[in-house]
Amino acid sequence: MNGHLGQRTQADEGRPRMPHFICPACGERAFARNSGKSSTLYRELYYHCRNVVDCGHQFVVGMEALRTTRSSRVPNPLATLPITTWRPAANDDAANDDGPPGAAAAIHVTS
Secondary structure, three states, rough: OOOOOOOOOHHOOOOOOOEEEOOOOOEEEEEEEEEEEOOEEEEEEEEEEEOOOOOEEEEEEEOOOOEEEEOOOOOOOOOOOOOOOOOOOOOOHHHHHHHHOHHHHHHHHHO
């Protein structure tokens, strides 16, 4: 990254983008310097606080694959995850806007 508004340069191409994280000590943005322990379902990333002068905190973030929301067409038998579905939106039916939660279901049942 060139540091200007998060724009990527040609030098950044091919390098994976690390997830943004906030320093738990001072609340400033932190950046990933490198990664450490890794397995099929788990990875550790080493972060440094951008507030080097006042904070200087360095910490490790763990990333873990938790569950499958859509099965793979080429599953890995060594990476078995529980299968779940995406949760529907909390307000996925306009009829429930006129009553308390659960009222929409009652409207549909009695119709």
